[in-house]
Amino acid sequence: MLHVKDLIIDYADGTRAVDGLSFSVAAGENVALIGANGAGKTSLLLSLVGILTPASGEILINDLPLSKDNLRQIRSQVGLVFQNPDDQLFMPTIGEDIGFGPRSFGYDEAETASRVTSALEELGIVHLGERSPLKLSSGEKRLAAIGTVLALSPTFLLFDEPTAFLDPRARRNLTSILGELPQGKLIATHDLSFAEQVCTRVLLVQKGKLVEDSGTGLLADESTLETAGL
Amino acid sequence: MPDIGARVHELRALENLAAGRTVIHRLHPLVKLIYTLVFIVFVVSCSRYSFAGLTIYLFFPFVMMAIAELPYKLMLSRVLIALPFCLFGGISNVIFDRGPAFTIGSVTVSLGMVSLATILVKMYLSVMAVLILVATTPFIDLTTQLRRLRVPTIFVMVFEMTFRYIAVLLEEVHSMMTAYRLRSGNRKALEMKHMGSFLGQLVLRSFDRAERVHAAMSCRGYSLHEIPRAPRKLGGVDLFALALVCLPTVLLRFIVIG
Numbered sequence A: 001m002l003h004v005k006d007l008i009i010d011y012a013d014g015t016r017a018v019d020g021l022s023f024s025v026a027a028g029e030n031v032a033l034i035g036a037n038g039a040g041k042t043s044l045l046l047s048l049v050g051i052l053t054p055a056s057g058e059i060l061i062n063d064l065p066l067s068k069d070n071l072r073q074i075r076s077q078v079g080l081v082f083q084n085p086d087d088q089l090f091m092p093t094i095g096e097d098i099g100f101g102p103r104s105f106g107y108d109e110a111e112t113a114s115r116v117t118s119a120l121e122e123l124g125i126v127h128l129g130e131r132s133p134l135k136l137s138s139g140e141k142r143l144a145a146i147g148t149v150l151a152l153s154p155t156f157l158l159f160d161e162p163t164a165f166l167d168p169r170a171r172r173n174l175t176s177i178l179g180e181l182p183q184g185k186l187i188a189t190h191d192l193s194f195a196e197q198v199c200t201r202v203l204l205v206q207k208g209k210l211v212e213d214s215g216t217g218l219l220a221d222e223s224t225l226e227t228a229g230l
Numbered sequence B: 001m002p003d004i005g006a007r008v009h010e011l012r013a014l015e016n017l018a019a020g021r022t023v024i025h026r027l028h029p030l031v032k033l034i035y036t037l038v039f040i041v042f043v044v045s046c047s048r049y050s051f052a053g054l055t056i057y058l059f060f061p062f063v064m065m066a067i068a069e070l071p072y073k074l075m076l077s078r079v080l081i082a083l084p085f086c087l088f089g090g091i092s093n094v095i096f097d098r099g100p101a102f103t104i105g106s107v108t109v110s111l112g113m114v115s116l117a118t119i120l121v122k123m124y125l126s127v128m129a130v131l132i133l134v135a136t137t138p139f140i141d142l143t144t145q146l147r148r149l150r151v152p153t154i155f156v157m158v159f160e161m162t163f164r165y166i167a168v169l170l171e172e173v174h175s176m177m178t179a180y181r182l183r184s185g186n187r188k189a190l191e192m193k194h195m196g197s198f199l200g201q202l203v204l205r206s207f208d209r210a211e212r213v214h215a216a217m218s219c220r221g222y223s224l225h226e227i228p229r230a231p232r233k234l235g236g237v238d239l240f241a242l243a244l245v246c247l248p249t250v251l252l253r254f255i256v257i258g
């Protein structure tokens, strides 16, 4: 269970990006996070892996409260796939990049290698293992970035605009891959039809506040979406 | 400027070479690190007029590159980057150190010229040694060894970050230059009046980018204080290899160069 209670996030310049959010995501549940530009989606995701420190509120991952001391444990449980894969891929080859996490977490070479192989297989990108991230298409980079996170076998996956830059085919491929991954997911997206295909529940945020928490029926409710600025 | 994109690729190319599987690649990283240090110390400690003796070392890098299957052209082009700095330092010797060294026919070669040549050879050998080290050892293994040798964390960290950061910085320059050219009638170079805001933006953007890359690294367990992977133990075979590679260097230094 990923549990967020009364979360408030302020930036240094005083902007309140998240303003009292509370919700939970159950194990294996796929939840869409929608809201207009600047609604606070990215800020929320960053706080769930401890990159942004909330001003107040509580974050529990599988009953473990997120704090400075157990950041490592939390980060092996929750994997964030960044909006821009270029930020996430920094090693010379995709294989090494996927191995970076397991190595940092102290797994030995054999375990690291087997985690790399299974992440590549799970995403159907075994052929990219030896390639450099600089020479991949956006779709391939996106899958590679997901691989870097899967290698730590987290129980929750967070995605920030996963369909950005993808062509229709890469998008379909991603849809079916996300559908098959067993982890609980929180997916920030502007792509409503993608949200409808992958998720069973929708959180609608506006100016840092939760305005709706309901089924995917919400995605067809144009007047509600419009009042939330979408 | 126009081919910064290519530069980024080149920079990563050196790193990509480290994924090779030759004997040199498989040597223990600590063996390579120590040998590189020994080699550089021996080369640099030769006297300032030891040009003739030093030339014996010139074939060392070629032997290493051959065994490690490294592309000569790429490696040599990297060495040239350091050339201007050494020329700058060495030229003053030519000016001040006018004493005769020897004469060829009617031309007198001055001590200053010999010492300039010596500096260039020393530069070539040292830079080459470092390049070969980097091209045969994954970066993360090198920094792991540095940590193991108790090099202060802050130095290792700066080293790691600089290494990642150069690529990040070049990529930013590349995309900003592209955007600039597209809207400036395809000018090749930056106009002076745009330089200030361009550089300011560059610094801001690359900080921003570096921050995100760092966030991504720490999400996956990168930590400034811990050894990122269990380092391979140094075995008898590794020590033997170390002795084996150091021997010719040391012998040459004392027997031939003196």
Ligand SMILES: Nc1ncnc2c1ncn2[C@@H]1O[C@H](COP(=O)(O)OP(=O)(O)OP(=O)(O)O)[C@@H](O)[C@H]1O
Binding pocket: A011, A012, A013, A015, A016, A017, A035, A036, A037, A038, A039, A040, A041, A042, A043, A044
């Ligand atoms: N580094 C920052 N410093 C100050 N304010 C920021 C910073 N990053 C974001 N903000 C502000 O915080 C608010 C929430 O931004 P956030 O990026 O979380 O929104 P978002 O929902 O992800 O938007 P988008 O859909 O455009 O990605 C916005 O008002 C934004 O201007």
Ligand SMILES: [Mg+2]
Binding pocket: A041, A042, A043, A160
């Ligand atoms: Mg965002």
